[in-house]
Amino acid sequence: YVAGDDFRHLDWKAYLRLNRLILKLFEEEEDLPIYFFVDSSQSMSYGDPSKLDYSRRVAAALCYIGLANLDRVNVISFAEGVKAELPPQRGKGRIFKIFRFLTDLNASGETDAKSSFKTYCTETRRRGLAVVISDFFDSHGFEGALDILRHFRHDIFVIHIASHEEIDPALRGELLLVDAENNTSREITITPSLLAAYKVEFAKYCEAVESYCGKYQLGYVRTTTDFPFEELVLKVFRQGRFLK
Known part of the structure; x- marks a missing residue:
């Protein structure tokens, strides 16, 4: 105990044993x-x-x-x-x-x-x-x-x-794709190679989010x-x- 400490936290049992003023310390969970x-x-x-x-x-x-x-x-x-x-x-x-x-x-x-x-x-x-x-x-x-x-x-x-x-x-063939959020649209021909490229880009984006979180x-x-x-x-x- 030093001057200015909160005397409410004094350990009186310790004082009786040791004849010294000792503070109880505790950790409060936030x-x-x-x-x-x-x-x-x-x-x-x-x-x-x-x-x-x-x-x-x-x-x-x-x-x-x-x-x-x-x-x-x-x-x-x-x-x-x-x-x-x-x-x-x-x-x-x-x-x-x-x-x-x-x-x-x-x-x-x-x-x-x-x-x-x-x-x-x-x-x-x-x-x-x-x-x-x-x-x-x-x-x-x-x-x-x-x-x-x-x-x-x-x-x-x-x-x-x-x-x-x-x-x-x-998805396959001639399609009109409409953006889910801003309603913009685009006519597109979906081929196997285009679909494969999409899957690669989608996976990359998901991995980018995961990589950021890991970092x-x-x-x-x-x-x-x-x-x-x-x-x-x-x-x-x-x-x-x-x-x-």
């Missing part, structure tokens, strides 16, 4: 909130089940686990900006409010994750675990968005979702909408980010 950023842009409507439907189930399961662990759970829907947000919820009884929030989400708009995250983080500021559930189809790129979360010192976990139809599309030691799992979501939740937990 209560970090969990932020679930759920991509609800138009491209998330693709697939069967849709990527948004799959995201809802994954988010609901992880939210429930967070609530059961007495974490403060926040849910944010984003596209070109923050579309909707559910303020902090705590305790298992709040899961039904989260269910309703997730059920009401609809897929619309283009994606600008960087702008969305910057707006939300600037207003919220409190660091925590940021879980991003998205297909990462963002014309602005994904790096800037994740850079924002790192700048605000969040612990980050990425759940990268794709549909089987995007990975291995069953900055962010949690990362990639999944398809036909993968059992219960197994995905287990994969997330094996990385230890949700464990105190």
